[in-house]
Amino acid sequence: MRRYYERVVxxxxxxxxxxxxxxxxxxxxxxxxxxxxxxxxxxxxxFLLGKHWYPISEPPQFGTLPLILGSLWVTLGATAISVxxxxxxAIFIGEIxxxxxxxxxxxxxxxxxxxxxxxxxxxGLVTLVPLVKNMFGLSTGLTAFSGSVxxxxxxxxxxxxxxEDALNLVPKTYREGSIAMxxxxxxxxxxxxxxxxxxxxxxxxxxxxxxxxxxxxxxMMITGNAAVIPKSIFQPxxxxxxxxxxxxxxxVQGSDHYFALFAVAILLFVITFAVNFLADWFLHRKKAR
Amino acid sequence: xxxxKIEIRGLNFYYGTFQALQDVTLRIREREITAIIGPSGCGKxxxxxxxxxxxxxxxxxxxxxxxxIDGEDIYGSSVDLIRLRKKVGMVFxxxxxxxxxxxxxxxxxxxxxxxxSKQALPDIVERSLRAVGLWDELKDRxxxxxxxxxxxxxxxxxxxxxxxxxxxxxxxxxxxxxxxxVATAKIEKLxxxxxxxxxxxxxxxxxxxxxxxxxxAAYLYLGKLIExxxxxxxxxxxxxxxxxxxxxxxxx
Ligand SMILES: Nc1ncnc2c1ncn2[C@@H]1O[C@H](COP(=O)(O)OP(=O)(O)OP(=O)(O)O)[C@@H](O)[C@H]1O
Ligand SMILES: [Mg+2]
Numbered sequence: 001m002r003r004y005y006e007r008v009v010x011x012x013x014x015x016x017x018x019x020x021x022x023x024x025x026x027x028x029x030x031x032x033x034x035x036x037x038x039x040x041x042x043x044x045x046x047f048l049l050g051k052h053w054y055p056i057s058e059p060p061q062f063g064t065l066p067l068i069l070g071s072l073w074v075t076l077g078a079t080a081i082s083v084x085x086x087x088x089x090a091i092f093i094g095e096i097x098x099x100x101x102x103x104x105x106x107x108x109x110x111x112x113x114x115x116x117x118x119x120x121x122x123x124g125l126v127t128l129v130p131l132v133k134n135m136f137g138l139s140t141g142l143t144a145f146s147g148s149v150x151x152x153x154x155x156x157x158x159x160x161x162x163x164e165d166a167l168n169l170v171p172k173t174y175r176e177g178s179i180a181m182x183x184x185x186x187x188x189x190x191x192x193x194x195x196x197x198x199x200x201x202x203x204x205x206x207x208x209x210x211x212x213x214x215x216x217x218x219x220m221m222i223t224g225n226a227a228v229i230p231k232s233i234f235q236p237x238x239x240x241x242x243x244x245x246x247x248x249x250x251x252v253q254g255s256d257h258y259f260a261l262f263a264v265a266i267l268l269f270v271i272t273f274a275v276n277f278l279a280d281w282f283l284h285r286k287k288a289r
Numbered sequence: 290x291x292x293x294k295i296e297i298r299g300l301n302f303y304y305g306t307f308q309a310l311q312d313v314t315l316r317i318r319e320r321e322i323t324a325i326i327g328p329s330g331c332g333k334x335x336x337x338x339x340x341x342x343x344x345x346x347x348x349x350x351x352x353x354x355x356x357x358i359d360g361e362d363i364y365g366s367s368v369d370l371i372r373l374r375k376k377v378g379m380v381f382x383x384x385x386x387x388x389x390x391x392x393x394x395x396x397x398x399x400x401x402x403x404x405x406s407k408q409a410l411p412d413i414v415e416r417s418l419r420a421v422g423l424w425d426e427l428k429d430r431x432x433x434x435x436x437x438x439x440x441x442x443x444x445x446x447x448x449x450x451x452x453x454x455x456x457x458x459x460x461x462x463x464x465x466x467x468x469x470x471v472a473t474a475k476i477e478k479l480x481x482x483x484x485x486x487x488x489x490x491x492x493x494x495x496x497x498x499x500x501x502x503x504x505x506a507a508y509l510y511l512g513k514l515i516e517x518x519x520x521x522x523x524x525x526x527x528x529x530x531x532x533x534x535x536x537x538x539x540x541x
């Protein structure tokens with residue numbers, strides 16, 4: 001009886017473990033099956049490098065370059081804002097603040113992570129968008145830049161918490177050794193602690209990047225949704241995710257447009273997967289040595 | 290009466306309400322090795338860390354009495370902690386080289402204290418590594434990670450990185466406890482070589498080690514200095530019964 005029970009538990013645990021992998025594989029297979037259909041008639045080169053996304057003109061054009069660039073602009077902008085802020089914040093929480101201040105800050109960062117993205121998007125729409133418009137004298141505040149600022153806020157919790165863990169993992173003996181040599185706190189942080197935590201910091205940045213590039217709703221609300229190749233970060237753009245979300249409802253199942261959206265999804269999947277994979281590699285590189 | 294390099298007078302030390310050192314008065318002489326011995330938890334590390342003010346980092350710690358180095362009270366209000374710690378280097382129980390290259394480990398001190406230009410660094414690195422007898426072993430792999438070295442090499446490197454900033458005093462807290470007997474013997478030999486230039490204070494659990502390397506020995510028990518004297522005397526004709534019990538292993 002007991003043996004039987006153990007077997008069942010073992011089987012269940014195994015099944016749930018496998019399930020997650022199987023789901024990922026199934027999703028990917030499904031994406032491939034639908035997405036690759038596009039390329040029966042439309043060339044891959046044109047899909048990746050085409051400058052125009054006109055899915056309902058005749059003949060339709062499925063050039064994803066504007067979408068890729070849109071995602072890239074917004075994501076890079078967000079990374080450029082959130083990484084320095086995130087590093088500074090993590091250093092402050094992990095190395096400088098103490099006692100109640102530290103606890104309050106940590107709770108604050110966690111709270112930021114708990115805000116649904118649609119709420120942040122909405123707040124961004126009514127506060128950030130007019131602000132950007134007036135500050136830079138633009139005809140519209142719905143720009144890649146607004147999206148970047150918004151996403152930077154969303155990526156912060158990920159970046160800060162992973163980075164803080166990385167700082168925490170730096171052995172106390174390094175700090176002691178450095179302080180005992182007469183180094184200041186700041187010299188110790190900059191020259192010993194940050195380099196020791198480098199792989200964790202890079203992983204944090206990449207995971208933040210992954211979080212940002214997959215974000216949809218908030219981006220759709222405030223980036224202006226114009227599928228044109230952006231000349232500057234102060235122009236409206238449209239990301240890959242926003243394209244899928246906005247157009248999926250209007251396509252006919254089995255049409256080229258429908259397949260094209262799946263092809264965009266494959267692209268997105270590949271990019272996020274690559275970023276996560278890199279992050280993982282950086283995180284585990286240290287341990288392997 | 291000749292002043293010591295370090296003069297500790299009436300030192301009381303508290304971790305919050307717990308008193309870890311009681312009225313310790315001790316003279317540490319220049320260019321000699323002073324050993325601090327005593328059972329675990331008696332306050333050896335605490336005493337050592339009072340000498341470079343590493344206890345400052347501990348919350349709720351409090352100190353009374355005075356510690357003078359070269360006649361200057363290191364707990365005085367005008368003391369520059371950075372200069373103090375440059376002058377008084379510390380070697381830890383577990384070798385703790387930084388996770389950067391061998392070269393950078395030694396260049397770290399001169400860099401933070403602005404002692405040398407970039408061009409002068411290779412010289413300093415060579416001189417420091419020679420001083421600890423590591424130069425010939427390591428000269429071809431200076432850019433390699435310091436973490437790849439053996440425990441003994443790491444501990445030597447930690448001493449070398451102190452030497453690079455030209456300290457006057459070296460504090461060593463059980464520097465050999467993570468090393469095997471052969472490595473220990475080598476570090477002891479190094480300490481005897483360094484004695485002619487530096488004042489060394491070593492904490493050790495190893496009675497033979499104290500007898501082998503030190504000129505002076507202090508026996509500490511429950512935060513009190515029980516006996517202090519020349520090592521030869523302390524180990525052959527201890528004045529106090531407790532000291533005798535401890536060094537002959539009848540302790541406890
Ligand atoms: N940060 C601290 N906070 C509170 N009490 C402490 C702290 N560090 C040490 N103590 C206490 O002070 C006493 C002396 O500790 P210390 O580390 O100086 O002993 P030690 O002689 O170096 O011991 P060991 O031989 O084990 O290294 C011990 O009772 C210890 O529990
Ligand atoms: Mg100790």
